[in-house]
Amino acid sequence: MSVFIAKRVLTLIATLIGASMVIFLVMEILPGDPALVILGVDASESAVQTLTKELGLDRPPLERYISWITGLLQGELGNSYAYKVPVWELVQGALLITLPLAIMSIILSIVLALVIGLYAAANHNKAGDVTLMGISQLGISIPNFWLAILLIILFAIELRWLPAGGFPGWDEGILKCLTALLLPSLALATVVGAILARITRSSVLEVFREDYVRTARAKGLSQRATLWRHVLRNALIPVLTVTGIQFAALLTGTVVVENVFHIPGLGSLVLKAINNRDTIVVENVVLLLATMVITVNFLVDILYAVIDPRLKAHDI
Amino acid sequence: MTLLSVQDLTVTLATNDGPARAVRDLSFTLEKGETLGIVGESGCGKSMAALALMGLLPSMSKTTGRINLDGKNLLEKTETEMCRIRGNRMAMIFQEPMTSLNPVHTIGHQIMEPLRLHKGLSDDDAHKETIRLLDRVGIPNPKARIDNYPHQLSGGQRQRVMIAIALSCKPHILIADEPTTALDVTIQDQILDLIQTLVREDGMALILISHDLGVISENTEKILVMYGGAAVETGRTDRIFEELVHPYTQGLFAAMPRLGRARSKRLVTIPGTVPDLISLPAGCTFTDRCPLATDICRETPPPVIEVKGQHFVACHHVEEARARKTEELFS
Numbered sequence: 257m258s259v260f261i262a263k264r265v266l267t268l269i270a271t272l273i274g275a276s277m278v279i280f281l282v283m284e285i286l287p288g289d290p291a292l293v294i295l296g297v298d299a300s301e302s303a304v305q306t307l308t309k310e311l312g313l314d315r316p317p318l319e320r321y322i323s324w325i326t327g328l329l330q331g332e333l334g335n336s337y338a339y340k341v342p343v344w345e346l347v348q349g350a351l352l353i354t355l356p357l358a359i360m361s362i363i364l365s366i367v368l369a370l371v372i373g374l375y376a377a378a379n380h381n382k383a384g385d386v387t388l389m390g391i392s393q394l395g396i397s398i399p400n401f402w403l404a405i406l407l408i409i410l411f412a413i414e415l416r417w418l419p420a421g422g423f424p425g426w427d428e429g430i431l432k433c434l435t436a437l438l439l440p441s442l443a444l445a446t447v448v449g450a451i452l453a454r455i456t457r458s459s460v461l462e463v464f465r466e467d468y469v470r471t472a473r474a475k476g477l478s479q480r481a482t483l484w485r486h487v488l489r490n491a492l493i494p495v496l497t498v499t500g501i502q503f504a505a506l507l508t509g510t511v512v513v514e515n516v517f518h519i520p521g522l523g524s525l526v527l528k529a530i531n532n533r534d535t536i537v538v539e540n541v542v543l544l545l546a547t548m549v550i551t552v553n554f555l556v557d558i559l560y561a562v563i564d565p566r567l568k569a570h571d572i
Numbered sequence: 573m574t575l576l577s578v579q580d581l582t583v584t585l586a587t588n589d590g591p592a593r594a595v596r597d598l599s600f601t602l603e604k605g606e607t608l609g610i611v612g613e614s615g616c617g618k619s620m621a622a623l624a625l626m627g628l629l630p631s632m633s634k635t636t637g638r639i640n641l642d643g644k645n646l647l648e649k650t651e652t653e654m655c656r657i658r659g660n661r662m663a664m665i666f667q668e669p670m671t672s673l674n675p676v677h678t679i680g681h682q683i684m685e686p687l688r689l690h691k692g693l694s695d696d697d698a699h700k701e702t703i704r705l706l707d708r709v710g711i712p713n714p715k716a717r718i719d720n721y722p723h724q725l726s727g728g729q730r731q732r733v734m735i736a737i738a739l740s741c742k743p744h745i746l747i748a749d750e751p752t753t754a755l756d757v758t759i760q761d762q763i764l765d766l767i768q769t770l771v772r773e774d775g776m777a778l779i780l781i782s783h784d785l786g787v788i789s790e791n792t793e794k795i796l797v798m799y800g801g802a803a804v805e806t807g808r809t810d811r812i813f814e815e816l817v818h819p820y821t822q823g824l825f826a827a828m829p830r831l832g833r834a835r836s837k838r839l840v841t842i843p844g845t846v847p848d849l850i851s852l853p854a855g856c857t858f859t860d861r862c863p864l865a866t867d868i869c870r871e872t873p874p875p876v877i878e879v880k881g882q883h884f885v886a887c888h889h890v891e892e893a894r895a896r897k898t899e900e901l902f903s
Contacts, residue, residue: 467671473628474666475686475737476659478651485685489676564676565721 260561268554275546280321283535290337290533311337324539333540338532343540346525351544353423353437354514354521358506360434360441361448366499368449373456373495378483380461389457395450404443404516411439421517440517444510448502455498459491466490489563496563500556504549573643575777576602576625576745581637583617583624583801585849592849594620596801596857597637597873600794602745607771607778609792609809611785611824615846617801618781619667622747625779626664627654641745660690663738665767667750669730673722679706679733680718683740690741705736710766728759732766739770746771747779752787764791785828789813797821800847800857807883815894817885820858822898840902856888863901864889 291307292299308314327334333343372392376385412420418439424432463469464487472486511523522541529537561567583595595617602608610618623629625639627646639646641661646654666672673682683705684698693701706714709732722730731751738746748767752760768791771778782788788795795812797805797820805818816822823842844861853859859869866888874886879894887893
């Protein structure tokens with residue numbers, strides 16, 4: 257087990273180093289001069305040059321990459337070019353919205369998926385199964401921003417149960433914040449939950465055809481006991497894989513829904529930073545997102561080994 | 573009272589091409605401690621008959637007839653009642669030891685499951701009993717092996733674990749569906765010996781299913797030869813091997829490789845292939861491959877004729893089949 261984890265940790269570090277290089281290179285290639293964007297197109301050449309020097313952008317790329325990484329290792333992210341405040345301050349605020357939003361969405365998705373997927377599998381080819389799978393097909397097809405607008409119309413404008421958008425900030429109390437995040441997470445969870453429900457269903461049905469399920473039934477276990485004790489754990493492996501991928505997508509891909517609800521999350525932050533050519537913010541946020549995605553995958557890998565004992569043996 | 577009495581068991585499977593009669597009008601009895609061999613080619617309905625006994629057929633299937641266990645018809649029992657019988661009064665071992673155990677649970681956990689379910693044993697007692705069972709089926713060092721996962725065991729050992737699971741609640745009937753087909757030849761005899769010993773020690777009745785006449789002849793007292801879902805020849809093993817009567821049984825026997833046969837002789841095969849269960853003839857299922865077949869075979873189900881004491885054959889042309897030598901029928 258420890259060898260298994262050590263291998264995964266090394267992979268994680270190597271991936272992060274690779275990711276940081278790619279991010280830095282892409283931002284180097286990206287046209288547009290931060291100083292010019294900050295000062296405006298009418299700024300004099302000398303002013304632009306002064307600001308470039310001030311921001312440290314006149315140094316060769318390799319030197320800037322190394323100082324970025326050494327800064328990161330010391331917990332120093334640098335200052336935003338556009339806002340002149342520490343990058344961490346900008347990131348922190350956005351992260352505290354996007355992360356809870358993503359977690360809420362994935363929990364909601366998993367609950368939806370397990371309930372729908374297991375019910376559909378248990379009633380394979382019956383009316384309930386067909387109806388639920390039809391609805392889930394619809395759930396996958398609906399663009400989440402459009403669903404978000406529908407949710408706002410129904411729950412915020414017609415019923416007036418939930419706020420239409422915005423985020424009060426964590427100082428206002430947890431309940432208020434979670435209420436504000438409920439509609440956005442519902443919009444996100446519908447699509448993800450629909451995908452996961454279909455995978456749960458097909459995975460459970462597939463495992464039900466396995467020989468060891470027949471063995472369990474031959475022991476005298478009921479259909480239900482077999483489902484819980486023998487089918488579910490085996491069926492969870494593909495569901496877990498896709499959950500990991502979907503969670504990573506939620507962390508990085510909430511920008512559209514964030515915009516619909518006017519929530520200042522990471523997606524909105526990075527979009528603004530790109531427009532401002534605030535490269536230092538972009539680099540740090542993207543690296544942070546990459547870290548989170550890789551960490552999620554790492555956790556999924558560890559969970560595989562917990563679920564399936566064969567994996568440990570293969571990896572050691 | 574007869575332990576198990578099967579009467580006119582018919583299993584119809586719903587397939588995409590229409591209903592398939594996987595088992596037709598099968599009847600046999602099994603006394604306490606008796607051993608019965610069911611033999612036939614793949615697809616002849618042996619496994620379906622076994623699954624029907626256990627009540628584990630696929631959901632899209634229909635079973636008619638009677639399966640009387642101690643005089644009570646299993647086909648009339650509810651699912652909950654069947655759960656109390658499976659693994660407790662009637663247990664089954666399957667063909668594929670590599671896939672018949674759940675990969676995510678230890679073998680100990682899997683053996684303890686029926687003990688807790690049917691015998692209501694505490695964790696502690698179930699653990700002790702499992703170690704005893706593992707020792708009994710010949711797993712070395714059971715105290716350490718109890719925590720192993722299936723992938724840490726060889727095929728033969730896994731089949732031993734399957735046997736331990738099946739025997740855990742001391743069933744009255746053990747059904748072994750091709751228990752050695754997936755194993756090395758050297759292991760096959762060990763597993764069959766083990767099953768024989770345990771069945772004898774516990775006084776269990778055994779239904780051994782195999783495509784191998786040799787395995788059946790060595791391990792059972794009674795034989796039921798199946799073809800196309802129907803029984804074609806039944807009787808006491810020694811009587812049947814004294815004189816194979818049904819053309820199919822003769823063909824099956826002739827197709828067995830034997831030591832000492834002249835090398836120049838090619839191995840005999842039965843011409844044709846196993847029939848499609850959907851479009852079987854109304855009469856004898858062997859009609860299309862039988863060298864003795866006439867029009868009556870196709871149209872009318874064959875009568876069951878007792879050729880000698882305790883030896884029954886379902887054939888329209890019993891006298892001709894007895895008169896002709898196997899070599900003449902299949903060459």
